[in-house]
Amino acid sequence: xxxxxxxxxxxxxxxxxxxxxxxxxxxxxxxxxxxxxxxxxxxxxxxxxxxxxxxxxxxxxxxxxxxxxxxxxxxxxxxxxxxxxxxxxxxxxxxxxxxxxxxxxxxxxxxxxxxxxxxxxxxxxxxxxxxxxxxxxxxxxxxxxxxxxxxxxxxxxxxxxxxxxxxxxxxxxxxxxxxxxxxxxxxxxxxxxxxxxxxxxxxxxxxxxxxxxxxxxxxxxxxxxxxxxxxxxxxxxxxxxxxxxxxxxxxxxxxxxxxxxxxxxxxxxxxxxxxxxxxxxxxxxxxxxxxxxxxxxxxxxxxxxxxxxxxxxxxxxxxxxxxxxxxxxxxxxxxxxxxxx
Numbered sequence: 001x002x003x004x005x006x007x008x009x010x011x012x013x014x015x016x017x018x019x020x021x022x023x024x025x026x027x028x029x030x031x032x033x034x035x036x037x038x039x040x041x042x043x044x045x046x047x048x049x050x051x052x053x054x055x056x057x058x059x060x061x062x063x064x065x066x067x068x069x070x071x072x073x074x075x076x077x078x079x080x081x082x083x084x085x086x087x088x089x090x091x092x093x094x095x096x097x098x099x100x101x102x103x104x105x106x107x108x109x110x111x112x113x114x115x116x117x118x119x120x121x122x123x124x125x126x127x128x129x130x131x132x133x134x135x136x137x138x139x140x141x142x143x144x145x146x147x148x149x150x151x152x153x154x155x156x157x158x159x160x161x162x163x164x165x166x167x168x169x170x171x172x173x174x175x176x177x178x179x180x181x182x183x184x185x186x187x188x189x190x191x192x193x194x195x196x197x198x199x200x201x202x203x204x205x206x207x208x209x210x211x212x213x214x215x216x217x218x219x220x221x222x223x224x225x226x227x228x229x230x231x232x233x234x235x236x237x238x239x240x241x242x243x244x245x246x247x248x249x250x251x252x253x254x255x256x257x258x259x260x261x262x263x264x265x266x267x268x269x270x271x272x273x274x275x276x277x278x279x280x281x282x283x284x285x286x287x288x289x290x291x292x293x294x295x296x297x298x299x300x301x302x303x304x305x306x307x308x309x310x311x312x313x314x315x316x317x318x319x320x321x322x323x324x325x326x327x328x329x330x331x332x333x334x335x336x337x338x339x340x341x
Contacts, residue, residue: 026177028267035173040269043194052238058216062123068205069127105188105196207231226319239301250306285331293326
């Protein structure tokens with residue numbers, strides 16, 4: 001008898017078609033219909049990343065995360081994603097909202113009971129829920145959330161008289177690519193593990209919300225990174241630690257190996273792929289050039305973690321932008337190379 005691939009039988013073909021209809025992939029970016037970029041996360045990965053990030057930035061950041069998610073979703077909804085007209089307008093809008101949650105792997109919202117069920121971090125989904133309610137009601141609210149269980153959350157809203165300017169966009173749009181094809185089971189599971197998509201701009205806004213904060217970093221650790229703001233460093237170092245703690249195998253002996261591994265590990269989740277890679281000494285130092293880098297902190301952190309995983313030594317990171325190109329250099333912290341510009 002022929003063997004049957006059980007995993008293939010579990011795939012949610014309808015959900016896969018909806019994802020491919022709403023998203024494309026180009027040069028390691030996941031792009032929606034409006035040119036905005038997105039990142040694919042594992043549920044347990046984002047939870048671990050968030051714990052690392054709060055530990056590094058050394059301050060409770062839940063409310064700032066919710067505000068970042070709310071502002072980003074408000075900006076995205078300005079494209080008219082959940083707009084409807086004519087008869088049964090409310091019903092149509094609710095259907096569009098539920099589809100948005102389903103296609104992105106967010107769970108399910110209930111705007112009648114003011115609650116949602118989601119495996120994604122509560123502050124993120126509370127902020128997204130708020131932005132959608134404000135859009136539907138054309139009203140500003142003060143929002144509070146209360147977890148009822150690991151996945152279920154109740155929200156309360158109080159109308160606000162405060163004048164708040166509409167959230168501005170943070171990133172330029174990108175050109176679409178080929179349909180984004182990803183094999184998912186029901187509820188956005190990949191090989192039985194829950195995943196989801198989040199907009200890149202959310203993390204740019206979170207980084208900016210850290211302005212004025214001082215991260216809990218030693219001078220020795222700071223010297224391993226470019227002279228950038230503490231929000232950037234906190235996002236990057238959390239990403240580095242998350243990658244090192246993971247189970248991914250990253251073996252790159254040469255430039256081609258780096259390109260192939262970057263495409264497999266980072267391009268597949270929306271963190272971009274390098275246009276060129278150059279090995280610059282005999283001790284593993286590498287220079288990666290990117291034409292576009294939508295989340296530099298997350299990408300650089302992951303690359304730093306990949307270098308340490310590959311080389312087995314602490315890494316020294318350099319980063320510059322020249323002629324609109326992003327240049328990242330990774331080399332040994334203790335065996336500094338004489339690298340030219």
